[in-house]
Amino acid sequence: MKYWKILIFLVSLDQRHKYAIFYGNKLISKSKNTHKMEEPDPIHKSISELKSKAREFREKFTEFQGLEREFTFIQDDLIKKYERSSPHRKHPADLGDIREEILREFLSSTGYLPLKYGVSKSSVRIVTQTGHPSNQIDIAIYDSLNSPMLLSYSSLSFLAIESVYGVIQVKSRLSSRDDITEGLNNIASFKKLEGSDNRFGILFAYDCSLKWTTLAETVKDFMCKNTSSVWTNFVVVLNQGLILPREEGTLPYGVRNHCFRNSDLRGISKPDVIGIPDTSNTLLKFYLYLIDLLKSCTVEEPDLYQYVRLPFTTGEKAYRFTYGEIEEIGQCHEHGTYLRKISNETINKIIDICSSSEPTDMLHLFEAAFGSNNVFSADGAQSDQVYLYNPDKLPLVDILTLPNSIGLQCYSLLIDRKICIIPKYYSFRDKLIFECPKCNYPATLYFET
Template identity: 40%
Template sequence: MNKPIPTTRLIKKRLTKAEKAERAEFAEREAHTREWFKRMSDSAIALRSREREFHGLEREFRYHQEDMLRDFNRSKDMRHPRDVGLAREQILRRFLVDTGLLPNRYAATSSSVRVASTTGHMSNELDLLFYDPNESISLMRRESAYSVLPVESTYGVIQVKSKVTRNDIREGLRNVASYKKLRRASSSGYTIYSGKPKSQDGFGIFFAYDTDLDWSDLVDEVKAFADENPKHMWPNVVFILSKGFFLYGDKTRAGFLNSQILDIKDDVVVHGRPDREGHGLYNFYSILIALLRNTLLQEIPVDSYFSLPFTAGEFSYKFSLGFFAELGACNLHGNYARKLTEAKLIKVIEWCKSATPINWVQATDIAHGKPGDNWEAYERQNTEVRIYNPRSIPLPDLILMDTKMMHDGKEVTTKSLAFDSIDTAGMIIWIPYRYEIEEGIINSCPKCEKAIAEQA
């Protein structure tokens, strides 16, 4: 399960009379400015249209925006919120696909979709996902209603909202972040491709049709999300069709590319661009095309998706022995899944980062009382492991335990290996049963744990 993305809950202060008046004056001034720009633009477009059939995208996008807003208003007749949401996603999708404005190499999903990574993490449900129709595959599909795509073949995502509230913005930004936080199999930020820098990670756009929130409220929400989350999870741009759009930057500049966001060094500043000319939809389209062209896809590592690791927050891990170690057995409740919590996994990883690696055969030799100097054998089996051992317990006492078994009708005590081996954070780590029990690193039967907790 993905780690919940934190959300700042802004404390809504009561506005003073002067502040209310200032906001009302700003809104009125913006309305008059938009009206003047629209009147002048309409006149210029009308004159151009008398002389030429096509004289640029400005008129075409004016038509598209009018059509979109008309369809948006018609969708208000629907009663069920989910139906309304789906209808408004399709309005935006039709604008991009049916108008022929989206190049064929970029496909947009038309049904519920999630995105997975080789780390085992998965996004929330996404509204509009852009992917390569020629190279992408469906990792999972249920009829035509639901699918899971690999992150390597996706360009980016748009989360679509209607008339947004503060909570709608927070929810939409969390969904964008659930996609942007996914790491591709071999991602290193951005790279040079055909002479231009291209991002190896996908983009995320928040798009809404309208809102009753003031401009300053919108800025506060966009800024609050940045304050609570790392840069690679920020949206590339936030659009409110009836208002304008917002970008992240510093005091002097702003940008929407991943590289520009990651390069922000000073305190983040939200730059707002009010739509005074009626070019909101074209600005959205222009930025979308730039983001699509700036994103570099990767080949899908199909084998890496065959058996995904477990996740613990931002981290992933696999039991080296597979399902033999994944299953625990309880005499009362049967089999259960053995797991590490994020806190326990981080504790083990952090300690093992500074531990000295040791050849795994050499470790078992030493545990069994052998000299540990059979270098020829160690070179043949050259896998190194790190042993979680914060109290520096000698290996014979740490990774071996007494096991009783019947032999020729007699009970015999033998020494057997007593640890779990996990692959995580680029290391193979042995976690001795002794520490697992003492520190509760791996869970026991959940039903038994619940019964004990209820009795306490």
């Protein structure tokens, strides 16, 4: 065996759970062994020993040998810091903070990330202009030069999706399928947000007590059950290696041919995974892949006006009352004030009916309800298109007015960037917008003048 050439060890999960050792693209050996990757085979061990010996010789000739040598030391240091935190294992919350801080310090304090890449100092939630948040994420990398934190506490911060390059979910040890799935789901909660198309997500762990095939199977199972847009870009187990997505039946080799970019993931039709074992260079590969993902991601400054007052969310939909607190807050004579709410089912119903109606404007609605000589005005009505909720095609005067009332009797909602006008007649009749929860939606509220 010519050890001075690059030997790539590929772990490929197939139906028989085999792994293969490849030299270039030539198969050397096959095995049914499913041992964990932290138990190196003789070839794997020999490569690590040769690398160590080569570093010793190189040190006699040059002070800086390259990133490989430096990252070997940094990786050893990170693993030692993780192992020293083991006394805190009785306190999961403390251990969680420690494991995040170890990686956070590497990313933010070593100088390997350019200054324009900010690293969150605490766990974060990413939010969109629609008001939808991600799950709580351990680390976010964001545009530190042009984008502010929307809200920051000592243990939790909020960032706008526009300013975030990607996220990293950190686990101390992957000890069950649930651990893996939980991390993948957290990343998916970020990658499914509106505006996250080219953002990345990485699952990072220091150790894994599962068989490598179990880890691979769990990641592959998640990929098969979810669209590629929410897949993690790759999985890191610092003391064992990496898991990357791939197309079933293909065996990419070489760093630049590995599938971890979003453009690669979108092209996968039959999901599978491939493993790269640790030869004291897992941290270096993580870093190189991370830099690659950061370069391929475009962020922008968030429009802070859109984050002044976020809409309400229900399911995947978002809505806001056009006139703010005037419409949001209701008044019950018996129980006082309450917040009006709308269910996800109702939002979809409103969208369906309003989308099928012809757009109009508020001036037309005023004229139809009160006549062309009315004394009321609709500010900006000529330019704002609105969609009326009127499934029964009733006369507007019958559904938009009440005896002795002033103005239109309706709610104005912004849904999917459309202004939807909901007559109170329909709202109370069909229970579209929840009124006083303690009154169980009494119809008398509508008829009081």
